[in-house]
Amino acid sequence: FRNKGACLxxxxxxxxxxxxxTLGLRMERACDNAKRLxxxxxxxxxxxxxxxxxxDSLWHAQAExxxxxxxxxxxxxxxxxxxxxxxLINTLTIPKIVSESTLNAHSTQKExxxxxxxxxxxxxxxxxxxxxxxxxxxxxxxx
Numbered sequence: 001f002r003n004k005g006a007c008l009x010x011x012x013x014x015x016x017x018x019x020x021x022t023l024g025l026r027m028e029r030a031c032d033n034a035k036r037l038x039x040x041x042x043x044x045x046x047x048x049x050x051x052x053x054x055x056d057s058l059w060h061a062q063a064e065x066x067x068x069x070x071x072x073x074x075x076x077x078x079x080x081x082x083x084x085x086x087x088l089i090n091t092l093t094i095p096k097i098v099s100e101s102t103l104n105a106h107s108t109q110k111e112x113x114x115x116x117x118x119x120x121x122x123x124x125x126x127x128x129x130x131x132x133x134x135x136x137x138x139x140x141x142x143x
Contacts, residue, residue: 031070051075082119091141
């Protein structure tokens with residue numbers, strides 16, 4: 001499965017096709033939400049935000065050249081320590097926790113650092129939820 005992928009059942013393939021009809025609208029909303037959340041999180045001096053839609057991002061100029069309909073729905077933040085990262089994650093109520101401390105688990109410390117993966121890094125995949133609710137949730141968790 002890891003190398004070749006799974007073979008979809010006919011019913012699952014049908015559901016995937018149904019979801020494709022609204023993919024453009026959902027991605028537009030998710031990208032807008034991610035940018036707004038990134039802008040909000042960027043106001044915290046002790047939080048480092050990595051999102052190409054921010055004008056101070058190292059990737060902003062490149063993103064402006066190659067991305068046409070938004071900057072994506074994924075951002076990362078660094079919060080200073082592994083303990084603070086886990087406190088933040090455990091305080092949030094809207095985001096679903098998919099994995100904890102598993103990103104690059106099979107990489108060496110050096111490989112992780114070269115890839116920009118640190119103990120205090122949180123990867124946020126933003127969806128179509130109400131962005132104001134999401135911002136309030138982060139605001140409460142960052143107190």
